[in-house]
Amino acid sequence: MKLTEILPTIIFEEGGEWLNVFIQPEELVSFVEQLRYTAGLDFDYLFCLTCIDWKTHFTMVYHFSSTLHRHNMVVKAKLDRNNPEIETVSDIWRTAEMLEREVYDLFGVKFLHHPDLRRLIMPDDWEGWPLRKDFEDLVNMIKL
Amino acid sequence: MIEEIGRTTEGDLIINVGPQHPATHGVLHLVITLNGETIKKVEPHLGYIHRSIEKMCESLSYRQFIYVTSRMDYLSSHINNHGCALCVEKGLQIEVPQRAQYIRVIMDELTRIASHELWWGAMAMDLGAFTPFFHAFRERETITDIMEKTCGARLTMNYIVPGGVMAELHPDFQKDVKHFIQLYKSKFEEYNELVTGNVIFQNRMKSVGVISKEDAISYGCSGPVARASGVICDIRKLYPYDIYNKVEFEEITEKEGDSFARYVVRLKEMQQSIRIIEQLLDIIPEGDFQAKTKAVLKLPKGEFYQRVETARGELGVYIVSEGGTTPYRIKFRSPGFSNLSALEHMVKGLKIGDLVAAMGSLDLVIPDIDR
Numbered sequence: 311m312k313l314t315e316i317l318p319t320i321i322f323e324e325g326g327e328w329l330n331v332f333i334q335p336e337e338l339v340s341f342v343e344q345l346r347y348t349a350g351l352d353f354d355y356l357f358c359l360t361c362i363d364w365k366t367h368f369t370m371v372y373h374f375s376s377t378l379h380r381h382n383m384v385v386k387a388k389l390d391r392n393n394p395e396i397e398t399v400s401d402i403w404r405t406a407e408m409l410e411r412e413v414y415d416l417f418g419v420k421f422l423h424h425p426d427l428r429r430l431i432m433p434d435d436w437e438g439w440p441l442r443k444d445f446e447d448l449v450n451m452i453k454l
Numbered sequence: 455m456i457e458e459i460g461r462t463t464e465g466d467l468i469i470n471v472g473p474q475h476p477a478t479h480g481v482l483h484l485v486i487t488l489n490g491e492t493i494k495k496v497e498p499h500l501g502y503i504h505r506s507i508e509k510m511c512e513s514l515s516y517r518q519f520i521y522v523t524s525r526m527d528y529l530s531s532h533i534n535n536h537g538c539a540l541c542v543e544k545g546l547q548i549e550v551p552q553r554a555q556y557i558r559v560i561m562d563e564l565t566r567i568a569s570h571e572l573w574w575g576a577m578a579m580d581l582g583a584f585t586p587f588f589h590a591f592r593e594r595e596t597i598t599d600i601m602e603k604t605c606g607a608r609l610t611m612n613y614i615v616p617g618g619v620m621a622e623l624h625p626d627f628q629k630d631v632k633h634f635i636q637l638y639k640s641k642f643e644e645y646n647e648l649v650t651g652n653v654i655f656q657n658r659m660k661s662v663g664v665i666s667k668e669d670a671i672s673y674g675c676s677g678p679v680a681r682a683s684g685v686i687c688d689i690r691k692l693y694p695y696d697i698y699n700k701v702e703f704e705e706i707t708e709k710e711g712d713s714f715a716r717y718v719v720r721l722k723e724m725q726q727s728i729r730i731i732e733q734l735l736d737i738i739p740e741g742d743f744q745a746k747t748k749a750v751l752k753l754p755k756g757e758f759y760q761r762v763e764t765a766r767g768e769l770g771v772y773i774v775s776e777g778g779t780t781p782y783r784i785k786f787r788s789p790g791f792s793n794l795s796a797l798e799h800m801v802k803g804l805k806i807g808d809l810v811a812a813m814g815s816l817d818l819v820i821p822d823i824d825r
Binding site for chain 2: 326327328354355356357358360362363371373377380403404405407408409412416430431432433440441
């Protein structure tokens, strides 16, 4: 089964240890659902979910693995930095619920239709998104 | 958070466990909704020991950031260091000398035993048995002494560095480890007599906190927690690093997925670690303990991911490099974080007394979750 049959618009990225694909954020859920449930792919284990701040845009990074076939894959999606929004995958992989809350907490990425999107690590009344590159911490003075 | 304490409109009781509570092994705060004594909801509140390690690493060089990672999962600090060192080596394509690889694996396994020992004592203490804690610490002390001689530290070792290890082994190392193995083997039966075979212990652990294989995978569980549900997930076997492909050991799995299965997996894993150490201890090759590397490390532009098996499960080190001397972004996929997310699923519908048995069997280390 070719990945381009599932989604013709994906862009393959060269380099890296595993297969890297770029997709449009709107297509995320329909694409990863296929990854999870198509026989032969069976990516049932989401082992890493994170975000990278590239100053001009965000990149969401999903690391998938299959416990049946032992293959790995990385899916990435570019987000608008001023209004980062993406659909949640927490109904497909339960672990995503906490991981997405962490990304929301530290980057301010909004996960649409997430069951419980609140701050996880920082206090509820905290302002700012600490892992963004333009975040300035006046108390602890971490300078990049 | 204060308004959450009290009663809900349906008459359910909301109580707090932690952040300062002996059973949470650190500063974990759980808000529990109870119907009578039955657990309806468990909500972890994190962040009491959040030090923003990922942010700090962005301003530290590739030699410096190793030191911070010892403070994540402090019970398997060697393995954290190992994962980071391997990730940097992957980027720089450094060939690590054989001697260093052997030393690293032996150190990893010693750490695993020490970590499981501590967990074993603490687990029994959670259920009200105080004696096992002293037994566990007696053996663990021997390992910390071995570590202290070679690494100069007892908890945050910082011994494994990019290119190899920090320093040569202490001349007594092999003798001390052999002494430890002998001591450990003579005491192991005691563990089973004291705790494993105990009827009260078994009744409190069996069919408590059950998680099925599918759920364990979906919740991203790894390490002994997933293996107790029958998931084959040992990174040492699946994606061997250093010389793990040369040693013989069994991957322990159980089917039940309850707290007792997790207990059994860890106990058997300790013996497998002993087996690995025994295979390697006498054949550590001569040679350099560190590859020759430049004083300032610069990773090429790109992304590097390294998985290692810590005592708690799969640790992932994800470095995004822009070609500079510091990582552009670094992400630690910590095993405890995902294991904790499965807690609510495990304990829903159980009595509150069982919460401690289920939580203890997850072997949570809070600094590893908060980072």
